Amino acid sequence: MSTRTPALRHSIPTAFIFLLIGLFALMSLMLTLLGTRVYRHIADTSAQNGDSQIVLNYIVNKVRTCDAQDAVRVETHNGFATLCLYEALDGDPYVTYIYAYNGYLWEQFSQVPQPFEPEKGERLTPVLSLAFALTPSGLLQTTIETNAGEAKTVLTALRAVSSGEAK
């Protein structure tokens, strides 16, 4: 004859049941948090890489399409450091300004004599800052700082500047 009370007889299996429920809840919570963290990391990394890649690739490709003698210059207009890409269409001179303004990358295409007005361009993509440097040998250095706070630099050679040098 058992001397255990009915309550005590069921308390150990009940505790084991709740232990298993607790274990299941804990595992679910941990794995959900892990999955959320991994997905957020992947999405953030893709977004950050994409933002800086887009800006730098855009500038590099723009320069490569305009690489001609005296066609690529770094100038300052109204206090803005701008990359100026000059070209002639039907005999008329045109210029494409690329600059950073109000936290964005802007592009403005206009005829040469017209004054530069930064707000009249086309807003492209967010960028904190943009800096250009052009060496006499024809190496354009473009440095951007994205909203994520990281700075990246890309070099572009102006091959048409260094025209057929001979030693």
Added chain:
Amino acid sequence: MKHFKGNTLLIELMLVLLFFALSQAIILQVFASAQQTNRTVSIRNAALMQAQNTAEFLAVATTDAETALLSLGYTADSDALFIADHLSEGYQLTAHISRFTQPSGVLTTVTITASQEGHPLFTLPAVRYQGVRLP
């Protein structure tokens, strides 16, 4: 007969945990694969940008290719092989220089190879012709 209803719940919970563990073994592999792919892509993008910068610098450098590579942070492994370690970013760049000399000038080819933990990611050619003055 006395029945303990907890037995049914107990068996169900154990089965649930078993299936949960088996499914998470697969799901965690998917997460790991996504994480690994993302890491490889980030490293390759960073290596591509550095390799491009090297090629563009060499295209208009006023010094010879060896001096230009040294100024970019490469170290000479041999006469024609230069290495730039970016181990903190997960990749390594090697630059191999070869030259073809003709009476009118020199064609310098620098082959830039990026690798991640010994596995090659891509190869980029940087070729530059420099003519010489003739008497």
Added chain:
Amino acid sequence: MNRKTDYRVGVGASSILMVLVVLALAAMSLLSLSAARNSEALGDRALDMTTNYYQAVSEAQRMLAAMDASLADHASDNPDAATWQALLQAHGIPDVTVAADLSYSFSVNAGAQRMLEVGGRLTPAQPQRYTLTRHQLVNTATAEPQPLQLFQPQPTVTP
């Protein structure tokens, strides 16, 4: 009999919860993998375009080297534009076009519907036997006209 089985968790609730959690985590894992694969595809395309560009630049430099060799060999002959064109073709660079003012140009395929257009002027009598004034990447994709039919006039009915 005294059945004090008072279970707050019903049979089946944990199974349903398990199914829901597994579905949610499976969806999240597939989304992560999809995002990573998309990023990889973009990176692959960028790598292909960059590699093709540098291969085109390398080919252009080789053509300039061959052109310079020909210029050095025949500078003293002082040939005209047509003769230069024939000489360059004989030296294995048939794609170079030489105009009457001794300006030259050629194109190299840079992949992804882009051409690298190189041009300048032949100056064989100068220490720099040629000048490079153009090294531009040009998009050759043709835009197909896609007219939009916004209004179709209906025939008028005269009373």
